[in-house]
Amino acid sequence: MGRRTRGARTQASQRQYDIETEWTAADLAVLEELKRAEALLPDDAPRALLSVRLSVLTDETTSPIRQELDLRMLARERGYRVVGVASDLNVSATKVPPWKRKKLGDWLNNRAPEFDVLLFWKLDRFVRRLSDLSTMIDWCLKYRKNLVSKHDAIDLTTTAGKIMVTIIGGIAEIEAANTSTRVASLWEYTKTQSDWLIGKPAYGYETVETEDGRIVLGIDQTAHRALHWCRHVAMRAEPLSAQQMVNVLVRTGLCGQGLTASTLLRRLRNPALMGYRVEEDKNGGVRRSKLVLDGDGRPIRVADGVFTEEQFHSLQRALDRRGKQQPTRTPEGATKFLGVLICPDCKTNMTVQKTQSKGRSYAYLRCGKCKGGGLGAPNPYEIYGQLVEDVLKVLGDEPVMTREYRQGAEARKEQQRLEQSISYYMTGLEPGGRFTRTRFTKEQAEEKLDDQIRQLAAIDPESTKDRWVAVHNGKSFRTRWQEGGMEAMGADLLRVGVKCEVTRTKVPGVRAPRIRMKIKVPKDVRDRLILKDDDFAEAF
Incomplete structure (x- = not known):
């Protein structure tokens, strides 16, 4: 039966995007023009953070350079000052939410005071899960940030954008309520099937696609060699220890550098090596796998066995003879201050x-x-x-100090009010001004002016900024x-x-x-x- 590893058909049509991509002369010229226009903005212009993301580059995807330039053009149209570009390349939006990405996550978790609006090119460039979008909307509302998409009707300052928030929030709430039920149901169904539907295969196997398009488990030949060699040396009169096996496997290239003795023993004790479906056995705090049984109480076969049943059980007896009787793990772990x-x-x-x-x-x-x-x-x-x-x-x-987010909007508003009022009284006190017509009005205006100057001087410049305290x-x-x-x-x-x-x-x-x-x-x-x-x- 002809078969091939799943995903082989798509790898040829995709390639990872090089983070060190060079900009063309034309792109750089446009960038310089946009920066010159940005330099003319007032000091109090809203500050924009650009979010750029790409998983793999194909003919259909939009390059990070094009995304950035388009977002800078959008910022120019709206009068935003660009304060940073969070570029996360070769990152899947399905697997990694915005707050877990290396660049964007740092801005969201640690640099929130430095921007007012988050711009992204298109919704699928930002998130691919409604629950992630709902979480980001909640975060923006909490910190008074705006969320703007170039190609989607998402803008938290517009009526349409607020309606979109309500719709998305409702859908995400329904999705969150149903997710656990769907996942649990899918896994329970999968356990009873002989075909391989979802999940990561046990060590020793790989997913392959048959000629009729079915996904089945096949034996990984490299892992097959490693496992049978381990069984051979474990059955000797003077068997090798697990650590000695690891040293040989790593040195010969049959296994990676990160292999440990405990990982190898878990692999050798996994009943999935007989070709049966297994699930995690959480009893006793020891990481093991156990057989999944069908309605008649029989194990479910999903592949040819790496070991026959006799080979597997004889291997377990050999490992038991040499193994140390480790006490059951405690739920909180055996070691206190691990890592310290x-x-x-x-x-x-x-x-x-x-x-x-x-x-x-x-x-x-x-x-x-x-x-x-x-x-x-x-x-x-x-x-x-x-x-x-x-x-x-x-x-x-x-002292135990906690980080709190302080917004400077109210202080900025009060500062602006005082500055305008001081300017008003200073103009009125100039020769010929409205407050110089009588001695009384002049004294009253001067007293008011002095009071407002004192109020303005009392405002801490830091309090006018969004900041962590x-x-x-x-x-x-x-x-x-x-x-x-x-x-x-x-x-x-x-x-x-x-x-x-x-x-x-x-x-x-x-x-x-x-x-x-x-x-x-x-x-x-x-x-x-x-x-x-x-x-x-x-x-x-």
Whole structure:
């Protein structure tokens, strides 16, 4: 039966767009003309951010250069000053929402005070999901930003645009309510089918297209070689360890550099290698897969097996003989302060490894790259306790500051009113002016003028700008961490970039090494400690 890998037909007609695309002389001439026109705009002109996106370049797509020039022309027509271009190329709008894109996401999450209106070329260049558009509309209304499309009727300052917002918001609400039901129903249906409809195949398989257009699973020959070699060396009288297998597979190019021993063991223990449909088994906190059974209680075959049932089960017995009995994982993870505690020698994370022997459980804090995990620290909770104590001494009294968005529209309006009023009184107090006709009117006008000058001088120039400000929420980090425990402290230290080097030195005649800890705090730790609310967290 002839077949080929799915997607082969479309790859030839598409190519990734080069981010370093060169502008033509004609394009640059147009750009310079638009910038000259922009320089003539008043200082208080609305500030525009241009959003440019492209996944792949085909004959039908519009290049990023054309998108930018068209948007700059639109900005000129509307009197907007362009303050930036968020260009995200080779990015799918279906898979990556605006706030998760590298360039546009930085503007939305961190640079909102720097622009007033967001321009995009066409709706599908900006978003491809109604729920994403609804989220962006909510964000714009919250921060008083305008959303304008060149080729679609989206403009939050127009009546038609507001009607469009209402329609889109209603559709998105219906979509959000039905999404979970549709997805759950689709997956339940897929589990009962022998054809491969959706999902990522297990390691050892790939999706292929038959001559009649059906999508089925076929055996990946490279993975087949790797898996059978692993079974061969695991069945020896002196079998190789999982890490030794990984080293050989990576060195020979059968697997990628990122392969780990735990990943390899999960692959070797997956019953999908017998050609059956599987699903994740979440019981006990261990990442495993289990067979999906049909209505008669039999496994559902979706492909030829990489292993026969006898080969698979004999492999499991061999792995069980050599495997260590690891305790069940705890829901919050085995290691506290993961990413904070590091080894000063290999610079990798320190993690807790647990083993059981003769009915007793042992926990050691080890690093990732030192031979054998380095000198293991046998009492992880003692290290946690010392880290908590040291961090509280250094950062415990720091106030908890939260980032809030302040808009300068009201202050700008008041500043403009005072400036106009001062100009009015100054003109009236000039020789021959309306306030110079009598002594009384002149004194009253001068008094009023002085008062308004004082009011104008009292306005902080920063208050007239849209800006982020840090506000104290009344707590210290000591209080915050006492309420949230080690999990809250670990999350904050990881976010801020605080590291703790754990040095273990062998002591003659003593089994446990001597432990020394050194906390490394970034110089700008106070700025990093400021809590920033995620406006888009609810979107996920």
